[in-house]
Structures are given as structure tokens and as C-alpha cells.
């Protein structure tokens with residue numbers, strides 16, 4: 015397990031209370047293992063409303079991948095797995111969802127008082143897909159500093175071992191960002207499943223909360239006839255930067271793209287309440 019070239023002096027900082035919504039057990043699991051699950055966060059109506067908004071955008075994305083790109087763009091493969099990004103720029107409902115009280119409180123507890131949306135995407139894993147989505151840390155895709163931002167994997171449909179639920183490797187988040195290699199299926203920091211890996215099934219409306227540094231994969235969806243749908247929303251502290259290293263030269267850009275990396279909390283409050 016080698017560290018990413020840019021990860022030279024990482025120290026995991028434990029989140030300490032007082033917390034708005036986290037229990038002591040959830041905070042401790044996040045600090046020690048890098049993840050926890052909260053069941054039944056969003057009700058059926060909210061989830062159905064999101065699916066109704068996302069489905070047509072996803073269908074159009076898949077059509078473009080199929081018709082214009084021969085069935086594959088980067089890690090998206092039509093009929094197998096799609097990544098429909100920046101839904102907050104397509105849907106007021108998705109935008110409002112990312113600003114719901116649950117995320118504001120969770121962000122306060124896990125990131126602090128000034129937070130922005132970093133990224134949002136729906137991931138649809140289609141039936142008859144026998145491939146995993148490989149082990150990776152989210153910070154292994156685009157290197158962000160501070161390295162420890164927050165990923166919320168919201169289950170839009172029940173996710174279990176049969177249809178491609180997440181798996182995580184506990185404790186590794188404390189090492190910071192690892193070296194990744196690009197495979198045909200996506201970036202990868204581990205090949206085989208380490209013995210410590212655990213599956214994390216979650217019902218529709220539940221959320222798997224993990225660090226951007228927690229190695230995770232999702233399994234195949236090979237034996238069901240259902241699409242496994244998730245909406246992934248990620249949050250980063252105000253001032254977070256994307257760092258690129260090209261031919262030995264570092265460049266940095268603020269994670270504050272107008273229109274989609276908007277403020278979730280300013281001084282601990284929703285921007286409109288300030």
C-alpha cells in the first residue's frame with residue numbers, strides 16, 4: 015500500500031463533539047473505521063421524487079454514451095454502469111435535497127461550520143453487470159486538499175450483496191490518500207478484497223457515510239433484474255482546493271465552481287439564514 019505522491023504529511027483529525035446529529039457511536043466509528051450507516055434518513059416520497067428527476071437525465075446520458083461514444087465514456091459503460099453528474103444543475107429537487115437539514119447537520123458535525131457541495135452524481139448499476147466498481151478512495155480520483163472530505167452514498171433502491179452494495183476497508187482512511195492506478199473499470203488502490211473488507215448493505219432511503227479517504231468498492235449486479243440506483247453527494251470544507259501535479263508542476267484551484275459547488279453552511283448556518 016503506497017501513498018499518493020502528494021500525500022506527504024497527512025494526519026487524520028478525529029471529529030470531536032458537541033454534535034448536532036451524530037451519536038457518540040457514529041462519531042467513533044467514523045473516526046476509527048472511516049464509515050457508518052444511517053438507516054431510514056429519507057422517506058419514500060423524497061426518494062421517489064428524486065428518482066423521477068434523475069431517471070430522464072440518466073437515460074439521456076446513457077443514450078449519448080451509446081450513440082455518440084460507442085458505449086463507453088471514461089468509467090461509464092452503457093447497459094452496465096452510468097455516472098450522471100451534477101444533477102444539481104438539472105433539478106431544483108436535487109439541489110434542495112443536497113441542502114436538506116440532514117446534510118447540513120452532518121456536514122457541521124463532520125466538516126465544520128463552513129462547507130460547500132463538492133460533487134453530486136447518480137450511479138446506476140444495471141442488471142447483468144458482472145463487474146465490480148473497483149476499490150478506490152474518492153480522493154484518488156481528483157486530489158483535493160484538505161484530503162478528508164465527506165461522501166454520502168444515498169441508496170435510492172435497496173442495495174445488497176446481490177445487486178452491488180458498497181463494501182469498505184475500515185481504518186485505512188487514517189493513512190490519507192493512497193496511490194491509485196487507472197484500470198478499464200476505474201481507478202484502483204487495491205486489487206483483491208483484503209480480509210478486513212466489509213459489505214455495507216443499505217435500504218432505500220438510508221445513507222452510507224464515509225470519508226473521501228475510505229477505500230470502497232461496489233459489487234456486481236449479476237443475479238437480479240433490478241437497477242441498483244444511488245445518489246452520491248459529497249461535501250468539502252470552504253477553501254478546499256483541487257491539486258494537480260503535471261510534469262512536476264503543481265497547480266491548485268478552489269472547489270467553488272459557480273452553479274454547482276455552492277455553500278451549504280456559512281458560520282454554521284444555511285446561507286439564506288445568515
Ligand SMILES: O=C(O)CCC(=O)C(=O)O
Pocket residue numbers: 137139147152178230231232244246
Ligand atoms: O455506486 C457505485 O456503484 C460506485 C460509486 C462509487 O464508488 C463512486 O462513485 O465513488
